[in-house]
Amino acid sequence: MIDVVIVDDQALLRGSFRVLVDSAPDLRVVGEAGDGAEAVAVVRSTSPDVVLMDVRMPGVDGIAATREIGGFSAAKVLILTTFNLDEYVCSALRAGASGFLLKDTPPAELLAAIRVVAAGDALLSPSVTRRLVSEFARTPALRPIRVGTITEREQEVLVLIARGFSNVEIMRALHLSTGTVKTHIGRLLHKLHARDRAQLVIAAYESGLVTARA
Numbered sequence: 098m099i100d101v102v103i104v105d106d107q108a109l110l111r112g113s114f115r116v117l118v119d120s121a122p123d124l125r126v127v128g129e130a131g132d133g134a135e136a137v138a139v140v141r142s143t144s145p146d147v148v149l150m151d152v153r154m155p156g157v158d159g160i161a162a163t164r165e166i167g168g169f170s171a172a173k174v175l176i177l178t179t180f181n182l183d184e185y186v187c188s189a190l191r192a193g194a195s196g197f198l199l200k201d202t203p204p205a206e207l208l209a210a211i212r213v214v215a216a217g218d219a220l221l222s223p224s225v226t227r228r229l230v231s232e233f234a235r236t237p238a239l240r241p242i243r244v245g246t247i248t249e250r251e252q253e254v255l256v257l258i259a260r261g262f263s264n265v266e267i268m269r270a271l272h273l274s275t276g277t278v279k280t281h282i283g284r285l286l287h288k289l290h291a292r293d294r295a296q297l298v299i300a301a302y303e304s305g306l307v308t309a310r311a
Contacts, residue, residue, distance in 0.1 A: 099215045102128040102143060102172070104136040104159065105151040110200075114149060121208050133157030137165050145172050146215045150194070152178040152185050160188045167193030173214040173293065177202075195293050217293050246288050252306065254281040258294055259301035 101124055103114045108131070115126045128143040130136035134157040140148060148166065152159040163174045173195040178185060186197055195214040198207065247255065250271075257267045268278050285291070289300045301307040 099124045099147060099211060100127045100143065100145040101125065101211060102130065102136065102139050102145040102148045104130045104133070104139075104148060104154075104162070105177075106131050106154040117204050117207065118149075118211070124208065124211060133159060133162030133165075136162045140166050140170050140172055144170070147211050148172050148174045149211070150174050150176050152176060152189070160185070160192050163189060163194050164192040167292070173217075175210060175214050177207075190295050190299055193292060193296070195295050214293075247285065251281050251285055251288075254278065255285055255297060255301050256307050258282070258285075259298045259307040 101118050103111050103118070103126055105111045105114070111129050111131070115129065118124050118126050127145055128139040130139045132154045136148065136150065136159075137157070148163075150159045150163055157165075159176060159178075163176070166172060166174060174189075174193065175196040175198065176185075176189045176194045177198055177200050179200050189197055196210055198210055202210070253271060254267060257270060262270065264275065264278050264282070267273070268275055271278075273281075282294075282297075285297055286293070289297065291297050291300060
């Protein structure tokens with residue numbers, strides 16, 4: 098069972114999300130919050146697997162709450178917002194979010210997204226991915242990856258992750274087994290001190306290893 102906390106300043110939306118999430122046999126809502134500060138408290142008391150997090154809220158916003166939650170919890174944060182703006186995408190991912198979806202995402206896709214981030218994968222809608230790539234292409238390298246820290250094969254895997262390849266697509270592109278791909282990803286997460294694939298994408302772009310044209 099995947100435990101979910103819903104964070105949104107609109108009670109009607111929280112209720113709608115609760116009904117949707119609770120309708121899935123493998124998901125359940127264990128808490129709700131109307132702002133970022135309340136979200137932090139609810140996550141501390143419920144230890145959820147996934148947090149559905151709004152961005153714009155009174156007081157502590159979703160970005161600040163995501164950053165604070167990442168400091169004490171292993172919960173994966175899935176950002177849900179009506180605003181498809183570069184500043185929110187990049188800020189949310191740098192704060193530790195594992196996914197970013199717009200609130201008009203179809204219900205079935207939202208439920209699938211919860212399962213994806215709960216499993217440790219990053220999830221970005223196609224439009225968000227394009228914006229993210231463009232943003233990092235304009236941003237100077239911030240965290241250079243030292244050549245000696247990751248192997249040539251790990252670099253190849255990291256590049257494909259940053260391009261949005263799934264494990265199966267990486268396996269086919271590099272002619273590797275599923276287990277080998279997972280091993281490489283595990284080593285990348287450890288070596289780059291990343292929580293999940295979203296942070297691997299950030300590391301790849303911020304280091305300059307990958308650009309929008311790479």
